[in-house]
Amino acid sequence: MTGSSLDTTLADSVSSTGSSSAGSPKPSATASSGFPALNLDAFKTRVDVINIDGVGRTRNDILDPLVRPLFEANTFEEVVLRAHTVRRRLEELGAFKAINVFIDTSSGDNATRDGLEVTYSVVETRRVVGGVNTSIGNNNDGSVVLQLKCPNLFGRGELFQTEYEYGTKHTTGFQTSFAKPLVPWLWPQPRLTSTLFQSGFDAPWSGFRETDRGLHVDLSFKSRPSIAHSVRWEAVWRDISALTPSTAFAVREECGHSLKSSLKHILTWDQRDNPIVPSKGTLFRLQQECAGLLAGNVGFHKHELELQLNRPVPLLSDVVIQASLRAGIMKPLQKIDTVTCINDRFFIGGPLTLRGFNLHGVGPHSEGNALGATTYWNAGLHVYTPLPFRPGAGGFGDYFRAHLFANAGNIGDFAYTDDHYKNFNILLNRLRYSVGAGIVLSIGHMARFELNYCLPFGQQSGDQTSPGLQFGLGVSFVYLKMQI
Known part of the structure; x- marks a missing residue:
């Protein structure tokens, strides 16, 4: 049930209890009907009875x-607000597919003079839910996903889920997970998830195929309503093999088996109104990973930072300026028996990151295969506007935006010093950048399509450019890197 439906239900309840206002909890102006608005906080009351109808398991x-x-509510306003908060907590539990809220005066032998009766009418989820859907990846690939879920498995908000994925670029995999809210009466609810998985995919930009098998345990929680944390331990057995006979020897040296045991923490502060094409808001994400713990032969510590700022232009609310930055650094652990692999390193370039260059086509290469690097940064300045003459305004045309951009970035295995000024110059040396314009199609909060005309500059030896028209599809672009 949506929030607007809940507002209507509460408004009806307010009317039934004698209030003439169903708007803001503390209206200060005259209601539209001409009657004086009432202050709901002035009505002293209490909740005598809480009913939850429709509960089974x-x-x-x-x-x-x-x-x-x-x-604990002492006024009618508190009852309304707390009833809404409780409903959101019940929704987050994942046990119900529909929740209606009703507030009425209390009745019966134990009713008090100012007492209220709050009733939640719920519909529980089915025991088993399945489906077939499609997903969009970050490399212009799509997948068909077969999914089976058992929500509220033991009656306390648990979720058992298994998936099988088959992609257009030889992407295959399955995963089975079990999630449980640890302290469900807290909000936001901390949740513990354990996952067993296997995945395989091709990396044609580097000429290898990777197969991963492993498990991870993830604790997700929020320190504040807008600040999310994810703490994950994972153990992954990885197998890298040459994709074609022409795969570079430098990549073949990386092939074979490796075992990674790592601890990862992701902090996200997201105040954007839309994660795909936002019109306002800020994103901050910090990701840190340390591999080589407890077991395994892979050892490194990695740090990634992502920033984004979106602001509408004054007097032109339909025009949005976006500034973004993504950067990362990885260093091997100082242990003799640990290594780093090509699939641990950073890559940049492509139609949704450093436009005007091929996918992962920037940085060290060998015989046409990208080798990745231990340091990178990628920045962008974007301007989004409605289409000229606004065709289809108010309908399908609102999904399209004209797009002007300037991107810049650098990647490499840089040798840093204690001189910060010198380090800054190292990051700016051999800078790649591009400018262009195009059209963006956003699909709600799921994905975006881009068709741009790009002009790349600053190409270095080994870089692979893609000047002219470039098409991109995915959920990740310059400032947002989604990882599973």
């Missing part, structure tokens, strides 16, 4: 602490 020991905060 969901356990009472989980529901009771979720709804109990309603008993």
